[in-house]
Amino acid sequence: MRIRSLLSAAVLAAMLAGCGAAAAPGAAATVDGQTIPRERLEDAVRELTADTAGTDTQQRNQAVGDTQRRVLSFLIQAQIIRNLADERGIEVSEADEQARYEEELEAYGGEEGLAELLATQQTGLTVDLYRDVLIPASLRLDVLREELAGGVDVEEVETRTVRHILVETQEEAQEIVDELDDGADFAELAQERSVDPGSGAQGGDLGANPRGAYVQEFEDAVWSAQVGEVVGPVESQFGFHVLEVTDTGTLDQAVGGGDPQQAAQAQVDQLLATAFADADVNVGAGLGQWDPAQQMVVEPGRVGEGADPAQQPGQDELLEESLDAPVEE
Numbered sequence: 001m002r003i004r005s006l007l008s009a010a011v012l013a014a015m016l017a018g019c020g021a022a023a024a025p026g027a028a029a030t031v032d033g034q035t036i037p038r039e040r041l042e043d044a045v046r047e048l049t050a051d052t053a054g055t056d057t058q059q060r061n062q063a064v065g066d067t068q069r070r071v072l073s074f075l076i077q078a079q080i081i082r083n084l085a086d087e088r089g090i091e092v093s094e095a096d097e098q099a100r101y102e103e104e105l106e107a108y109g110g111e112e113g114l115a116e117l118l119a120t121q122q123t124g125l126t127v128d129l130y131r132d133v134l135i136p137a138s139l140r141l142d143v144l145r146e147e148l149a150g151g152v153d154v155e156e157v158e159t160r161t162v163r164h165i166l167v168e169t170q171e172e173a174q175e176i177v178d179e180l181d182d183g184a185d186f187a188e189l190a191q192e193r194s195v196d197p198g199s200g201a202q203g204g205d206l207g208a209n210p211r212g213a214y215v216q217e218f219e220d221a222v223w224s225a226q227v228g229e230v231v232g233p234v235e236s237q238f239g240f241h242v243l244e245v246t247d248t249g250t251l252d253q254a255v256g257g258g259d260p261q262q263a264a265q266a267q268v269d270q271l272l273a274t275a276f277a278d279a280d281v282n283v284g285a286g287l288g289q290w291d292p293a294q295q296m297v298v299e300p301g302r303v304g305e306g307a308d309p310a311q312q313p314g315q316d317e318l319l320e321e322s323l324d325a326p327v328e329e
Helices: 004-008 038-048 057-087 094-107 110-120 127-149 170-181 186-193 216-224 260-278
Strands: 027-031 034-037 158-167 205-210 230-236 239-250 281-283 289-291 296-298
Touching (some): 027 038, 027 057, 038 057, 038 127, 057 260, 057 296, 094 110, 110 127, 158 170, 170 186, 170 239, 216 230, 216 239, 281 289
Antiparallel strands (some): 027 034, 158 205, 230 239
16 A cells, blocks of 8 residues: 555546636635635644744745645545545445544554654645545545445456556657567566666566556557557656557456456546546645646646656556555554
8 A cells, every 4th residue: 555646646647627727715626516625724734834834934835835735635636536436325424434543543552653653654644634534535445345346247357468668768769669679578678778667677567457557648558559569659757668468368367366356446446547537626726736647736837747757657556545554564
């Protein structure tokens, strides 16, 4: 589980949905017409930046701005999940929320222990946000996952096994394509030249994954390629990819006998991808702009700049994968 997705969002390609429009008066943001109160954002930011009070003004302003955008990104993501759950008739009770919260408090030494852990991991979450926003979002995803797992057939969930080489420029990617056409070994080139540290050491292998596992440009290339076909250069926010689909199969083959929970997770990923792409998000004045490609609030003028190109292009940054991260040791 990773906290990154919760705070800096999944990498899903989508059209900008109202990022230049204004939120309702008094709102930090609106999400499909639902208001995120500015007061909630301000309370969290005030608590999270209390230790910057005596610092240089420029540094403090930067810290406050960064924290505002990080917290607001989290609140927007959680609201999108809530809206998705509401559309599907999923409800969680206050009793369930309180029970989950008490379980986690017991595991991590009460509110003080939880607060220390959140601060140590620099999650951008307060205890109040963890209790009132993150836990309900987590529970809604749990219910959705369980509902889907009850009706999924893992033998019908198609997967593709893919390997890739990630480089920084289109010219270098084209050079690699040419070398592969001349008979170069794909795995060796990936180990030597890929800037993706995760897959590069494995010869570029990303494993077998269902639809919805990658950023959109990479996803489109994977699912339109023929087995054994070298495809590229493919540009994404990470850089330029050269890829090859090495096999096709189904999820039961990929996980060794079938796992309804993993198949359900794949469906949750796809539902979230659609929900995040379709969400109409408007950010309040002075708080930044919503970038649906990164699923986060960014500084004005930085929409579409993407993330660190050294990161793997997998959709493993989706919000639901990070929900348990603050309590991970």
